[in-house]
Amino acid sequence: KKVNVSGAKVPHPVAIVCTKGKREFYLEDLDVKYPKNLYSFSVAQCRTVLTWMARYHAHFWGADAAEKESSSEKKEHQGLWAQGGYWYLDTRREELQSTGRGSGWRQVVAWADVIDQRLKxxxxxxxxxxxxxxxxxxxxxxxxxxxLYDFQYAGRAPGAKDLAYLFVTSCNDDCYKHEEDLLKHYHLELKTALLKRGDALAAKGAQSYTMEALVEEFEWSILDFLRFLAGWGSWGNVRWAASRSRQRLAD
Incomplete structure (x- = not known):
């Protein structure tokens, strides 16, 4: 299905070919208009990505309620994961059990189920x-x-999970110094996109999803990703993630 997300570019399908149980997807070439692939994002580059995320998240905002009220929305969400991402706890129980509770990860491991339920x-x-x-x-x-491309893990979750993953895996040190400003930028772009969407569900989200709510879900999401790293292995800026997680656990 071709999905048009206002202000958030995704590769559109050109053709889908099915032969003998094999399915091939042919997508537009993003390199024509988006030729730059970077390996660590500056503050300005991170802001660009957060603008994309805000508009993308606004497009699908309130996925649960929309599915109950609209058959067209339900069709748009078909084929997506009930839980977005690949690191959620239900798929990582075995890794978690192999993580020693006496290790430096013990607090995150002990809170794993609480964190998981909070995000679910x-x-x-x-x-x-x-x-x-x-x-x-x-x-x-x-x-x-x-x-953005590679949507194999797209599914339901708080949008802050995308933000936490981006910050831990792809941002340079300057971004952490400007964390508050970057989160405020995302929040403003999200609110703007929700109001532009124009329906009652989006308007309610623009009003109720405060900056405080965003920061809280962002911190829970960092904890969740750190729990994944505890079992899977270090990747990205684990030191920053651990520091931010200690603040949430202390509260």
Missing amino acids: NTAFPTIIHGDPKCANIVFSKDEKECA
Whole structure:
């Protein structure tokens, strides 16, 4: 299905060929308008990606309620994961059990189920990309626009999970110094996109999803990804993630 997300570029399908149980997807070439692939994002580049995320999340905002009310919305969400991302706890129990509770990860391991339930029971569901690392993001020449691809882990979750994953895996140190400003930028872009969407569900989200709610879900999402790293192995800026996680656990 071709999905048009206002202000958030995704590769459109050109053709889908099915032969003898094999399915091939042919997508447009993003390299034409988005030729730059970067391996660590500056503050400005991170802001560009957060603008994309805000508009994408706004498009699918309130996925649960929309599915109950609209058959067209339900069709748009068909084939997506009930839980977005690849690191959620239900798929990582074995890894978690192999993580020693006496290790430096003990607090995160002990809180794993609480963290998981907190994110599952979000009051602000959307459809997340699920794997928004730098390898899956391309930029225009002036770096003022970006596009994302590889949607194999797209599914329901709070949008903050995409943000936490981006910060841990793909941002340079300057981004952490500007964390508050970057989150405020995302929040403003999200609210703008929700109001532009124009329906009652989006308007309610624009009003109820406060900056405080975003920061709280962002911190829970960092904890969740750190729990994944505890079992899977270190990747990205684990030191920053651990520092941010200690703040949430202390609360």
